[in-house]
Amino acid sequence: MNLAAQTVQLLPLVDVVAQYQCLDWELDQAVLNVLAKGKYVLGPEVEQFEDAFAHYTGARHCIGTITGTAALHLVLRACGIGPGDEVIVPALTFFASASAVSHTGATPVFCDVEWETACLNVNHLAALITPRTAAIVAVHLYGRALDLQQLRIIADKHRLLLIEDCCQAHGARVSRRHVGTFGHAGVFSFYPGKNLGTCGEGGAIITNDTGLAERCRQLRDHGQIRRYHHAKLGYNYRMPTMQAAVLLAKLPYLDDWNTQRRRAAAFYAKALGDLPLWTPPYSDEDGHVWHLYTVRTPRRSELALWLNAQGSAYGLHYPLPLHLQPAYRHLGYRPRDLPVAERIARETCTLPLFPEITQTQQKKVIRALYGFFGREYDELLEKH
Ligand SMILES: *Cc1c(COP(=O)(O)O)cnc(C)c1O
Numbered sequence: 467m468n469l470a471a472q473t474v475q476l477l478p479l480v481d482v483v484a485q486y487q488c489l490d491w492e493l494d495q496a497v498l499n500v501l502a503k504g505k506y507v508l509g510p511e512v513e514q515f516e517d518a519f520a521h522y523t524g525a526r527h528c529i530g531t532i533t534g535t536a537a538l539h540l541v542l543r544a545c546g547i548g549p550g551d552e553v554i555v556p557a558l559t560f561f562a563s564a565s566a567v568s569h570t571g572a573t574p575v576f577c578d579v580e581w582e583t584a585c586l587n588v589n590h591l592a593a594l595i596t597p598r599t600a601a602i603v604a605v606h607l608y609g610r611a612l613d614l615q616q617l618r619i620i621a622d623k624h625r626l627l628l629i630e631d632c633c634q635a636h637g638a639r640v641s642r643r644h645v646g647t648f649g650h651a652g653v654f655s656f657y658p659g660k661n662l663g664t665c666g667e668g669g670a671i672i673t674n675d676t677g678l679a680e681r682c683r684q685l686r687d688h689g690q691i692r693r694y695h696h697a698k699l700g701y702n703y704r705m706p707t708m709q710a711a712v713l714l715a716k717l718p719y720l721d722d723w724n725t726q727r728r729r730a731a732a733f734y735a736k737a738l739g740d741l742p743l744w745t746p747p748y749s750d751e752d753g754h755v756w757h758l759y760t761v762r763t764p765r766r767s768e769l770a771l772w773l774n775a776q777g778s779a780y781g782l783h784y785p786l787p788l789h790l791q792p793a794y795r796h797l798g799y800r801p802r803d804l805p806v807a808e809r810i811a812r813e814t815c816t817l818p819l820f821p822e823i824t825q826t827q828q829k830k831v832i833r834a835l836y837g838f839f840g841r842e843y844d845e846l847l848e849k850h
Contacts, residue, residue, distance in 0.1 A: 509707030534655025609757030781816030
């Protein structure tokens with residue numbers, strides 16, 4: 467048997483190499499330049515990137531970190547969150563949104579999400595706020611910018627910190643204002659598959675609060691005030707220079723990439739609208755940067771297998787909500803406690819989407835979805 471012939475080339479969920487191929491010369495130069503100069507950690511490119519990202523988002527300060535998880539942990543610590551505190555976190559997000567809270571010693575309190583947006587349902591907040599509540603972590607899930615006005619009013623009324631997890635929403639804006647600037651701070655991840663991704667790990671905090679920015683900077687580097695003098699117990703969460711150099715080279719393309727993502731999402735939305743499948747409400751505004759394109763069906767497991775058989779990768783974001791994770795068993799949640807998050811977790815399937823995806827590639831996915839529902843995809847309808 468010929469094994470090579472058996473291995474079908476799957477259309478990937480994200481194609482980071484395609485992005486490298488578009489920018490290879492620029493990225494090679496950026497990396498080689500750092501290699502030659504030798505200041506490999508917190509080198510000049512880190513500060514340049516921090517300035518560029520602060521300018522891009524409209525925030526007063528940006529602090530580069532080693533990961534998005536570290537950025538969230540760092541900002542929570544710098545805000546004084548710790549043992550005895552409760553922090554409200556949506557039940558449907560990447561694990562780090564909650565684990566960073568737990569690592570401060572505080573307790574995450576999980577909030578159910580809205581069916582339409584898969585983001586925090588503000589109507590549930592009042593019931594979750596106690597005298598111990600210290601902060602809310604709002605997650606702009608899948609790249610969709612949450613409108614934080616209502617959340618900010620609730621947070622201010624109860625004197626809670628509002629931290630935005632923007633790890634999936636680089637470039638998303640609400641009324642032309644960048645996510646991460648509505649709360650007290652915003653955190654970003656530059657993991658390779660994100661809308662702005664580096665060639666390793668990376669993260670950042672943005673804030674308009676100068677005191678908070680200074681505390682973050684200090685805690686990022688072992689709490690040092692000067693070399694080998696430690697004012698506080700800090701961490702090694704420093705950003706490597708090479709990651710900053712790659713991000714500096716890529717940042718000017720972020721808005722264009724997001725436009726390409728939006729175009730691809732519009733193509734899916736139009737083609738899939740007639741199928742008995744939940745598709746995300748499409749809008750061509752910059753409030754959604756389409757980090758992930760997620761569809762929903764009660765037949766999700768079948769659909770996932772079918773997509774693979776038809777040559778397309780798929781993703782599950784996320785198959786198990788956080789309140790039901792084994793790591794949080796001690797918090798005592800039970801199935802059906804947060805029914806919307808649980809249903810989305812059961813029914814969601816992520817389709818391939820990245821800036822460089824071609825219509826031919828998307829049609830392969832669309833044809834597979836039509837086939838799943840026993841329908842014929844008429845490509846001619848797509849021609850305008
Ligand atoms: C990716 C991600 C993180 C963590 O970022 P890392 O850089 O991988 O540590 C946190 N929250 C959300 C919502 C994410 O998608």
